[in-house]
Amino acid sequence: MTAFIASMLARRMLVALICMLCAFALETVIAQEPATKPAPRGDPAAGKRKTAGCNGCHAVAGMKNVPSLGGQGASYFVAAMRAYRDGMRNHTTMRDVAGQFSERELVDLAAYYADTNAAAEGTAPSAAPASSTQCAACHGAEGAQGATLDVPKLAGQKAAYLELALRAYRSGARKQPIMQQQAAAVSDEQIAELAAYYASRTGLTVK
Ligand code: HEC
Numbered sequence: 001m002t003a004f005i006a007s008m009l010a011r012r013m014l015v016a017l018i019c020m021l022c023a024f025a026l027e028t029v030i031a032q033e034p035a036t037k038p039a040p041r042g043d044p045a046a047g048k049r050k051t052a053g054c055n056g057c058h059a060v061a062g063m064k065n066v067p068s069l070g071g072q073g074a075s076y077f078v079a080a081m082r083a084y085r086d087g088m089r090n091h092t093t094m095r096d097v098a099g100q101f102s103e104r105e106l107v108d109l110a111a112y113y114a115d116t117n118a119a120a121e122g123t124a125p126s127a128a129p130a131s132s133t134q135c136a137a138c139h140g141a142e143g144a145q146g147a148t149l150d151v152p153k154l155a156g157q158k159a160a161y162l163e164l165a166l167r168a169y170r171s172g173a174r175k176q177p178i179m180q181q182q183a184a185a186v187s188d189e190q191i192a193e194l195a196a197y198y199a200s201r202t203g204l205t206v207k
């Protein structure tokens, strides 16, 4: 009889032990499940505090080759900074600038610029050139909204910068397979009309 009770107790303890182990294993699995979590949203206020060194170039309307950042999409912003840092885009100043920040800081900067509301109106209305038809699928009809998060806004961007960017893709100086292909057959005249058109649309603001 005592042997029977002892064996019952032993069996119960074994079951309890197995349950504890299972619960522990499950908790470990849940704790290690980051894959489906969305990318962290940056802190715009923290980002703003890091922009003092950017404003001397980016917040100046007259600096034609310096792109406007106000309203640019956050994912594209981070991708652009990584591209400078990692050498996919050649620009000595921006390489040094981008290299100073942690990934967290890049996300904060991106949140600050993305939150900057477009205030400026587009300038003289101009009709969409035929050469922009192929661009609309990704950049939107007026370049104001990328079809996916990695597609930058073009509307309101400075014309000189847009020209530079398109030439850089066409020559291969700026390496990004989709845009290298898009720019390959675009003529100088088309680059000029595309740049003028997108610059005239309402969208990005000097920041
Ligand atoms: C000395 C001037 C200068 C300073 C300072 C500077 N930038 Fe730039 N930035 C540029 C220029 C010029 C370009 C365009 C380079 C090119 O043609 O690729 C650029 C490009 C960029 C781009 C790419 C935008 C796009 O549409 O692809 C981002 C993002 C950017 N800068 C963010 C910053 C941030 C954030 C800071 C401050 C932490 C900063 N820059 C400081 C001159 C500057």
Ligand code: HEC
Pocket: 067, 079, 080, 131, 132, 134, 135, 136, 137, 138, 139, 150, 151, 152, 153, 154, 162, 165, 166, 175, 176, 178, 179, 182, 183, 186, 194
């Ligand atoms: C299949 C999608 C797609 C099409 C079509 C497309 N683009 Fe793009 N474009 C992109 C992506 C993605 C990027 C970001 C590339 C990078 O990170 O350098 C980009 C970047 C750009 C940039 C750089 C903007 C900046 O802030 O530096 C310009 C300018 C541009 N595209 C103009 C055009 C024009 C003009 C056309 C039509 C002739 C066009 N694109 C067609 C996807 C597209």
